[in-house]
Amino acid sequence: MREMDRVIKPTQPVMPDMDKYIKEIGAIWDTGIMTNNGDKVNRLREMLADYMGCRNIDLFVNGHSALQIAIQALQLEGEAITSPFTFVSTTNAIIQNGLTPVFGDIDDTYNLSVESIEELVTDRTSAIITPHIFGIPCNVEGIEEVAVKHNLKVIYDGAQAFGTKIRGKSIGCFGDVTMFSFHAIKIFNSIEGGMLSYKNMKLQRTFELYRNFGISYGEMGTDVEVVGMNAKMNEFQAAMGIVNLPGLDDEIKKRKGLAEAYCECLKDVTGVQTYPYDADIDYNYAYFPVRITKDYGISRDELWLRLKEKGIGTRKLYDKLTCDYSCYQGTEYRRNSQYADKIKGMALDLPIYGTLSETDVAYICNEMKTLGA
Numbered sequence: 088m089r090e091m092d093r094v095i096k097p098t099q100p101v102m103p104d105m106d107k108y109i110k111e112i113g114a115i116w117d118t119g120i121m122t123n124n125g126d127k128v129n130r131l132r133e134m135l136a137d138y139m140g141c142r143n144i145d146l147f148v149n150g151h152s153a154l155q156i157a158i159q160a161l162q163l164e165g166e167a168i169t170s171p172f173t174f175v176s177t178t179n180a181i182i183q184n185g186l187t188p189v190f191g192d193i194d195d196t197y198n199l200s201v202e203s204i205e206e207l208v209t210d211r212t213s214a215i216i217t218p219h220i221f222g223i224p225c226n227v228e229g230i231e232e233v234a235v236k237h238n239l240k241v242i243y244d245g246a247q248a249f250g251t252k253i254r255g256k257s258i259g260c261f262g263d264v265t266m267f268s269f270h271a272i273k274i275f276n277s278i279e280g281g282m283l284s285y286k287n288m289k290l291q292r293t294f295e296l297y298r299n300f301g302i303s304y305g306e307m308g309t310d311v312e313v314v315g316m317n318a319k320m321n322e323f324q325a326a327m328g329i330v331n332l333p334g335l336d337d338e339i340k341k342r343k344g345l346a347e348a349y350c351e352c353l354k355d356v357t358g359v360q361t362y363p364y365d366a367d368i369d370y371n372y373a374y375f376p377v378r379i380t381k382d383y384g385i386s387r388d389e390l391w392l393r394l395k396e397k398g399i400g401t402r403k404l405y406d407k408l409t410c411d412y413s414c415y416q417g418t419e420y421r422r423n424s425q426y427a428d429k430i431k432g433m434a435l436d437l438p439i440y441g442t443l444s445e446t447d448v449a450y451i452c453n454e455m456k457t458l459g460a
Contacts, residue, residue: 097400099440100271101338101341103330111326120322121300127325131277134332139257141284146325147296150246150268152318153281154180157242157264158216160290164253165211170199171408172427177244178409180302181216190410190422193430197221197376201229204422208233215238219258221404222274222373223362227253227261238419242266249275249282250339250371259284268330274342274373275335277328280320308449339439342372348445349375349437352452358383358459375439376404378430382460387435391457399451402436 115121128146136144147153158167158180161428167181171190173443183190189212191203197216214233219225225243234241243261245251246268251258253398259282269280283294293313296303301315331398350361360378364370408431409415410422437451 088416091312094398095400095438095451096445097402097436097438098272099442101274101276101331101334101441103327104333106240107330108327111330115326116324122321123158123321124319125322125325126269127322127329127442128320131320131325131328131332131353134329135235135282138332139259139284140337141257143286143288143291144284145283145291145298146320147281147298147318148277148324149213149318149321150266150270150281151176151180153242153268154242154246154266155183155267156316156318157283157285158184158186158214158311160249160293161214161240161263162240163213163240165213166209167214167216168199168204168207169213169215170217170220170427171410171424172405172430173244173409174405175409175412176245176246177216180413182415183459186213186216187211188410188420190289190408190424191217192423192425193427194226196223196225197430197434198223198225199230201226201233201424204230204233206239207421208239208421210429212239214239214242216242218246222251222360222371224248224251224253224258224368231261240264241367247273247373248263248268249273249285249369250373252369254367255263255369257284259393263287267325273422274338274371275328275331277320277324277331280328281318288325323454325429338441339371342439343370345443345445345448346370346372346375347441348448349377349439350454352449353377353455356452356456356459358384359455372439374398374404375437376434378433379435380433387433390455390458391435396453397454399454400438404434404436406431406434423430 120397166392167186194200197220241262243265245265246287248258249267264285267282297315298318301311301313
């Protein structure tokens with residue numbers, strides 16, 4: 088029996104064995120190097136490259152800085168087609184680089200639809216910059232076709248998608264550049280942290296410049312070649328990544344079991360739609376989104392509140408489209424978001440993390456059955 092007074096959090100960070108982390112950071116006191124491409128950052132980079140099967144990768148202090156730098160390094164101008172159904176970082180990075188976001192619609196994967204992209208391309212479009220939301224991949228083949236047809240760059244915001252594979256191929260091997268976030272509540276974390284994986288090896292030096300103030304070092308001294316920022320991952324972050332990465336596959340396996348339990352428990356609940364997982368995709372199960380339709384009996388917002396009252400934390404992801412936030416008001420952005428406008432009032436992310444039990448899942452599902460009756 089589960090403890091009925093236990094609060095079930097909406098998410099939990101993956102924490103390594105504390106002694107292993109303490110041992111890993113101990114060497115930092117020996118070297119006296121805490122940042123600037125220390126041994127641990129270089130070691131984590133190699134571990135991640137091996138894990139993903141993508142050799143061109145670079146590490147950053149966080150995912151948002153990495154995304155900003157990816158856009159900046161590709162020297163994009165004009166318009167970027169993007170999804171409004173995402174965390175605000177995606178839209179912020181586009182605007183911070185002087186691009187105009189054009190908001191497309193989503194499809195049943197919660198991701199930017201290929202058809203919507205085609206409808207929005209103009210002679211001002213330079214890129215498609217869009218997330219793999221909830222760790223669920225975009226239609227990468229369809230997006231690639233559109234990009235080639237219109238000579239567009241493709242940058243994926245893979246903040247939520249680390250560990251996801253399409254037919255055995257890492258999600259980071261698609262597009263021109265993919266950003267990953269290693270924030271504390273991501274399925275793999277380095278406390279904070281970010282990564283870019285990319286096709287063109289020549290981008291490596293550009294990324295290095297932009298993440299270190301644009302500084303280059305030569306025999307005659309230093310120069311500043313570009314207007315960069317301080318976006319370097321430090322050794323303490325890298326140490327957390329080093330001790331967390333070996334447990335990632337086990338964490339994904341645990342979450343997959345929980346997702347299967349959710350799908351089984353909720354399959355006959357009227358008004359609750361679980362995601363139809365594709366056998367060709369190895370999901371990371373970073374999120375477990377469900378849709379609460381009008382047939383359920385109460386709204387998504389009321390369900391969120393009622394579950395909260397019972398000590399069950401869930402997340403309304405995303406109850407606002409990014410183009411509707413107040414910081415973007417006053418500027419007219421092109422948008423085609425009819426389906427996204429509908430889904431934003433239906434989507435609910437249920438708890439899913441390795442320390443959650445199947446007993447907890449059964450409890451959550453039984454409460455949802457009762458509340459919707």
